[in-house]
Amino acid sequence: MGGKLASILALALLLSISHSAHVGDKNDRHETNESSDISSRILNAHKATYGLEDELLHEQSRPDQDQHVKIHGEYVSTEETNESSDISSRILEANKDISDHLMEGDVALPRTRNAMRCLYYDCKWPKSRSGLVEVPYNISDYYYASEKRTIERAMAALHEKTCVRFVPHTNQLHYLSIESKTGCWSLVGRIGGKQRVSLNAFSCLQNGIVQHELLHALGFYHEHTRSDRDQYVRINWEHVSAGAISNFKKRDTNNLDTPYDYSSVMHYGRYADSTSRLHPTITPIPDASMEIGQRNELSEIDILKINKLYKCGGLQ
Numbered sequence: 282m283g284g285k286l287a288s289i290l291a292l293a294l295l296l297s298i299s300h301s302a303h304v305g306d307k308n309d310r311h312e313t314n315e316s317s318d319i320s321s322r323i324l325n326a327h328k329a330t331y332g333l334e335d336e337l338l339h340e341q342s343r344p345d346q347d348q349h350v351k352i353h354g355e356y357v358s359t360e361e362t363n364e365s366s367d368i369s370s371r372i373l374e375a376n377k378d379i380s381d382h383l384m385e386g387d388v389a390l391p392r393t394r395n396a397m398r399c400l401y402y403d404c405k406w407p408k409s410r411s412g413l414v415e416v417p418y419n420i421s422d423y424y425y426a427s428e429k430r431t432i433e434r435a436m437a438a439l440h441e442k443t444c445v446r447f448v449p450h451t452n453q454l455h456y457l458s459i460e461s462k463t464g465c466w467s468l469v470g471r472i473g474g475k476q477r478v479s480l481n482a483f484s485c486l487q488n489g490i491v492q493h494e495l496l497h498a499l500g501f502y503h504e505h506t507r508s509d510r511d512q513y514v515r516i517n518w519e520h521v522s523a524g525a526i527s528n529f530k531k532r533d534t535n536n537l538d539t540p541y542d543y544s545s546v547m548h549y550g551r552y553a554d555s556t557s558r559l560h561p562t563i564t565p566i567p568d569a570s571m572e573i574g575q576r577n578e579l580s581e582i583d584i585l586k587i588n589k590l591y592k593c594g595g596l597q
């Protein structure tokens with residue numbers, strides 16, 4: 282009797298799995314067909330504005346979450362995890378197939394002359410009369426609800442500690458469009474119009490990574506490219522991968538009178554772009570054991586910098 286029940290259950294399970302997989306297949310095809318039309322329209326519209334490369338704008342299709350859970354029992358929620366790899370390694374890993382189209386590993390390059398201006402000057406989001414800096418955003422419906430919450434939680438941390446407010450986009454001309462494209466990347470500063478931030482649903486939805494890309498959109502570069510970095514880190518050029526040399530060039534940055542910040546969410550990790558996992562590309566000096574490349578959250582100095590750049594609460 283027990284054996285018979287077990288085989289009935291096994292049969293029922295098999296049928297349910299094959300049915301789910303079948304539904305999933307159909308949906309995959311359906312989504313792919315539908316999204317190709319939409320994505321090519323978006324791509325063309327986008328190219329007209331920024332001229333970003335096609336490779337950056339690829340979006341993977343996937344079944345809806347319920348089916349995903351049924352088909353892949355191992356599906357893991359994208360809620361924050363405590364993985365040990367540092368933020369920059371994860372971003373660089375997510376971007377490895379598109380790195381030719383990015384600067385410093387995850388900074389998308391605008392192509393219009395007007396937008397290029399932001400690479401050399403602060404292109405800030407304007408402050409309203411209330412003293413708040415409103416940054417309108419839209420999160421793609423491609424994300425599952427839990428993923429949207431991860432993104433909005435990352436934004437909320439800025440609301441608590443700075444005068445920046447990410448507000449849902451309504452009819453504002455300039456806004457961030459957060460989409461799951463290939464890799465994790467952003468443009469730097471407010472470029473104008475619909476401005477994409479890519480947070481790939483499979484590889485970028487971690488609090489520190491989301492905040493890292495949002496900080497680019499607010500106008501910040503990587504900490505290790507600061508103008509004064511040579512006093513604080515040594516770049517081991519001999520271990521930097523050939524194609525990544527430019528990711529380590531110093532910039533004429535506005536350091537806002539803040540100390541160099543090893544704990545910044547904008548700091549690369551010590552093995553970023555290394556030719557091997559044995560050889561660090563960035564070594565803190567004089568204390569080489571200093572931790573860099575944290576992936577958890579904004580540091581105190583990251584927060585101070587936002588407050589200074591945007592003169593929150595009268596800070597200069």
Ligand SMILES: [Zn+2]
Binds near residue numbers: 497
């Ligand atoms: Zn970055």
